Amino acid sequence: MDRYLAEHSTGEDPVLAELSRHTHLNEVHPNMLSGHILGTFLTLFSQLINPSRILEVGTYTGYSAICLARGLKPDGLLTTIESNDELRQTTLSFFRKAGVSDRIKLINGDAMKIIPGLDDLFDLVFLDADKEEYTGYYDLLIDKVPSGGYILADNTLWGGRVLEDPGTDPVTSAIHHFNQKVTNDSRVDNLLLPIRDGLMIIKKL
Numbered sequence: 001m002d003r004y005l006a007e008h009s010t011g012e013d014p015v016l017a018e019l020s021r022h023t024h025l026n027e028v029h030p031n032m033l034s035g036h037i038l039g040t041f042l043t044l045f046s047q048l049i050n051p052s053r054i055l056e057v058g059t060y061t062g063y064s065a066i067c068l069a070r071g072l073k074p075d076g077l078l079t080t081i082e083s084n085d086e087l088r089q090t091t092l093s094f095f096r097k098a099g100v101s102d103r104i105k106l107i108n109g110d111a112m113k114i115i116p117g118l119d120d121l122f123d124l125v126f127l128d129a130d131k132e133e134y135t136g137y138y139d140l141l142i143d144k145v146p147s148g149g150y151i152l153a154d155n156t157l158w159g160g161r162v163l164e165d166p167g168t169d170p171v172t173s174a175i176h177h178f179n180q181k182v183t184n185d186s187r188v189d190n191l192l193l194p195i196r197d198g199l200m201i202i203k204k205l
Contacts, residue, residue, distance in 0.1 A: 002037070005037050006036055006037065009036070009037060009040050010040055012036040012039070012040075015066070015094065015097045015098045016036070016039060016063060016066060016067070016098070018094075018097070019033075019061060019062065019063055019066070019094045020033060020035065020036070020063065022061070022090070022094075023060075023061045023063070026090075027061065027087075032060050033060065033061065033063050034063045034064040034067065034128070034154070034196070035063070035196065037195065037196060038064070038154070038195055038196040038199070039063055039064060039066075039067040040067070041195055041199070042064055042067040042068050042126065042152070043067040043068070043070050043071060044071075045071070045124075045150075045152070046067070046068045046069075046070065046071025046072070046124060047070065047071035048071070049071070049123060049124060049150065050071060050072075050073055051071065051072060051073065051076060051122075051123030051124045052072070052073050052075070052076045052077075052123055053076065053077055053078075053079075053120050053121065053122045053123055053124075054068050054069070054072065054076070054077075054078040054079070054122060054123065054124045054125070054126070055078075055079050055080075055081075055115075055118070055120075055122040055124075055125045055126075055141070055144065056068060056078060056079070056080035056081065056125070056126045056128070057080075057081050057111045057115070057125070057126070057127050057128065057129045057137055057141075058081070058082065058111075058126075058127070058128040058129030058130075059080040059081065059082035059087070059091060059106060060082065060084075060087065060091075060128075061087055061090055061091055061094065062080075062090075062091040062092075062094050062095055064126060064128065065078060065080045065091075065095070065100075065104055066094065066095065066098045066100055068124070068126060069098075069100040069103050069104055070100065072103055076103060077103060077104075077105060078100075078103060078104045078105070079104075079105045079107065079118065079120070079122075080104060080105070080106055080107070081107050081108075081109065081111040081114050081115070081129075082106065082107075082108055083108070083109065083110060083111070083129075083130075084108075085108040088106065088108060091106060092106065111129055111133075111137065112133065112136060112137070112140070115137070115140045115141065115144065116140060118144065120144070121144060121145065121146045121149070122141075122144050122145055122149065123145075123146070123148075123149045123150070124149065124150050124151075124152070125141050125144070125145060125149075125150070125151040125152065126151075126152045126154070127141070127151060127152065127153040127154065128153075128154040128155065131155060131158070131171045131174055131175055132170055132171055132174040133174075134153065134174060134175060134178035135174065135177055135178045135181055138151070138153075138178065138181065138182065142185075142187065142188075142204065145204045146204065147204055147205060148203070148204065149203075149204050150201065150202060150203055150204070151188075151200075151202040151204070152199060152200070152201055152202070153178070153182075153199070153200040153202065154196070154197065154198070154199055155175065155197045155198060156175060156178070156179055156192060156197075156198035156199065156200040157192075157194060157197055157198025158171065158172055158175045158197065158198065159197060162175055162176045162179065162198075179192065179200065182200060182202055186205075187204060187205055188202050188203060188204050188205060189202075189203045189205060190202045190203070
C-alpha cells in the first residue's frame with residue numbers, strides 16, 4: 001500500500017529524500033520522521049490555506065517543517081519547537097538546503113513552557129511531540145488559533161492500538177483521551193484520517 005501511494009503521488013524532492021536517508025542512517029528513531037506521503041499532504045494542506053503563521057510542536061530533524069513552510073505566504077513565518085537540541089545543527093542545515101531557513105524560527109526547549117509565551121496567533125498548528133502531553137498541548141494551543149484556523153495532530157491512531165483497550169498503556173490511553181476530547185469540543189470541527197499513523201484535522205469554529 002505504501003509503495004502504491006508513493007508511486008501515485010508527487011515525488012519526494014531531492015532535499016527531503018536526502019533528509020530522510022540521513023535520519024534513517026543517523027538517528028535512533030527514524031520512524032518519527034513524517035515521510036513522503038504525510039509530508040506531501042502537509043505541503044498541499046499548507047498551500048491550500050496559505051497561512052501567515054504556522055506553529056509546529058515537535059521538529060525532530062525538520063522534514064515536516066520544510067513541507068509546511070512551502071505553503072507560507074511570502075512574508076510568512078513558521079515557528080517550530082524541539083526539545084532535543086542535539087538535532088539543531090542537522091535541522092538548520094537542511095532548512096538551508098531546502099531554501100526555507102529565512103522563513104523558519106527554531107526554538108529548543110520544553111513546548112509546555114514555551115507555548116504560553118508566544119504572542120502570535122497561528123493559522124496552522126502541527127502537533128507531533130510527546131504523545132502523553134497531547135491533551136495538555138491542546139489546551140494551550142486552542143487559544144493560539146483564530147477562528148477558521150487549523151490544528152493537525154499526528155499519530156492519533158497509534159499503530160491501531162487506540163482501536164483496542166485504550167487503557168493498556170499510558171501513551172495509548174493519552175491519545176485516546178485526546179481524540180475523545182477533540183471530538184467532544186464544541187469549539188471545533190474535526191476529522192480523523194488514516195494517513196500514516198493517523199492524522200486528526202481540527203478546525204476552530
